[in-house]
Amino acid sequence: MYIAESSLDETPNHSKLRGILCPFDKISKFDTPLSVNDYKLFSDLEIYPNPASDYIRVSGLTKIESYKVYNVLGSIVGKGFVSDSEKIRTNNLYSGVYILRFDTGNTLKFFKK
Secondary structure, X not given: XXXXXXXXXXOOOOEEEOOEEEOOXXXXXXXXXXXXXXXXXXXXXXXXXXXXXOEEEEEOOXXXXXXXXXXXXXXXXXXXXXOOOOEEEOOXXXXXXXXXXXXXXXXXXXXXX
């Protein structure tokens, strides 16, 4: 990740960055993630069938969970509540890749046929 930093002066110090006029004093590179709260590396949750046609189910839920379904552009295309192995309807979705994200932070990817 790169972060551009500018001075707080009223007249910015324009510097050349690879031939491009840039109003930043420096650009810092970070090799470590700034946050990992959004992702859980290990999850006991499984989504099936994947790819989906009319519905998906999630196994491994221990209680009723609130969820949102996102398309690849980041738009919410579905939301609701689900419990273990209960159906989530996908028949209204176009073919493609979707992200199922629970309010607990667990995130799963699935494909719609």
